[in-house]
Amino acid sequence: MFEFTWAWIFLLAPLPWVLRALLPAADSGEAALNISYLSELEGLSGRKARANLSKWRQQAPFALLWICLLSAAARPEWVGEPLPLPASGRDLLVAVDISGSMEYADMQMDGNDVSRLTLVKHLMGEFIDGRVGDRVGLILFGSQAYLQAPLTFDRHTVHTWLDEAVIGIAGKNTAIGDAIGLAVKRLRERPANSRVLVLVTDGANTGGEIEPVQAARLAAEEGVTIYPIGIGADPQSGVLSMLGFNPGLDLDEPTLQHIAELTGGEYFRARDADELQSIEATLDKLEPVEQKPTLARPAKALYVWPLGLAMLISLLLVLREVWPQLRQSSTRVLQSLGRRPL
Template sequence: MFELAWPWLFALLPLPWVLRALLPPAGNGEPVLQVPFLAELERSSSRRARLNLPAWRQQLPFALLWLLLLSAAARPQWLGAPLPIPASGRDLLVAVDVSGSMDYPDMQWQGDNVSRLTLVKHLLGDFLEARQGDRLGLILFGSQAYLQAPLTFDRHTVRTWLDDARIGVAGKNTAIGDAIGLGLKRLRERPAQSRVMILVTDGANNAGQVPPATAARLAAQEQVRVYTIGIGADPGSDGQLGLNPSLDLDEPALRDIAQATGGQYFRARNGDELQAIGATLDELEPVKQQPTRARPVRELYAWPLALALLLSTLLPLRQPLADWWQRNLQRALPHAPQWREQLRLRRRR
């Protein structure tokens, strides 16, 4: 079905003529030479016929150009048949800590020591890829929180944005409360029974404007379940005696956030535990939502825009082409009787 997205733009159709009537003629401020016999010169010129074209014929190409530009600006579209969109899952927003401490290489992945963020990319990325039917979003937070990917059914794109995350891109500190607050802004417009947020961090809140306890209370009011995951190895697990890699991890605060919102707190000390957490989260019951339908849209504005470009290119060539046509026509007219006679003789033969 054909339709115009912004048909009201055609109200601007008389704008050039209105401006021409209201604005004063342009002047260059220089003295003008008065020629009293200008009319006689025009009559004696070979271009007199063209100069005497009716006004509407002179303005026709420019009116057509203006109409084409308005048609392109009105966004003509072709709407396809309605197609169903799967909407039987959750609205799942994942907040990942990308502060400086997430670069600490105390985690094990396939026999190698990797950083915490690298492990999160591997295992949490697989978890996101398997969320068929869920709307997924991604928040990266450090000193500030940023929405990296809004809620979407495109799981692969969200996975790609997670893989592209870099340490320190949002600052070196940890703003847990701001990350939860940003998630609330994005989830409050979704059905209350389907709002889920997963927060992954290895530290304590030491930046941002919103305290984690306040953010948790607001999340509970908005019926957003927050599942928190604290990541970091146990003391001495990295081979350095006496060193506690998870010293900065504020487990009581993460546990309080999960408890206040009806979620659950998980502790990931290695790759196996993080993978098991993903399997546990996978068992969350999906909430059936109202099925949605969408119509594929094919934009057609390029066609009138291309015609307008072609016409604007040909307009400056109008006068040279007319002169060329007139010269060739004048050369051909004296020989026209001879051509007709030759054509008549050929037909007789």
């Protein structure tokens, strides 16, 4: 069926005439020469009627142009029959730590040193792309947790939002508890036994309002299964370690393991790209859960037709104004050429 998504835009149709009535005219409208019997002459010749008819003919193209623009702005669409969407899958949120420590380049990918966030973007992006039939969402957290992408079948968009994540946009600290709490809030309305949170972090809880274990207990009550992934190389020894600079020591593995136990999930440790890839393979084996089918009606946008017609009318109006001048110019050129001796 055909429909306008924003049909209310047609209420603006009288706007040009309203503005014409309210705004002052460009001239006074007074005749340069007053003739007392002009009205009688117009009545005898019928010229006034022809002038009014000519006025309407001049306004008609502009009125049609305005209607075409309104039709394009109202978003005309051809809506098809309802089609079922994939309904077998899990509701999976991926929460990624973007605190300051994720910038540390202690990971290996293709023989090169890369930051922790770069590796997570690359491999977790592939994991998101492979979640066919799942609703996938994205949470980014630092000092606070933000829902970057709600649960959706559009995995490409979620992957794009993950690629565009920047260190520090959510703060420099790590609010693991807040990230879990936000995930529970978004998953609690989804069907039971399908609520999954993949939590990727490289540190301990240093911010937020909810303790991670308390948030994990709430997740367990709501049936949310959490799979924590600890990212980062093993603690190193040496001069930097003696000076207190050793990011590998920041990871709070006991707490992450406890979170997994409370929610029925599993804790994973990713020290390099190979281990993170094996974790993805394990998560890919999660059994899908049958859900209620979702129907969607495909819509084809038709705004290009009225918009194209409006552009054509505009071009014709411009040519109507310019054509007499072009014709006069060409005539003058031909006449000047005709006067020249051969």
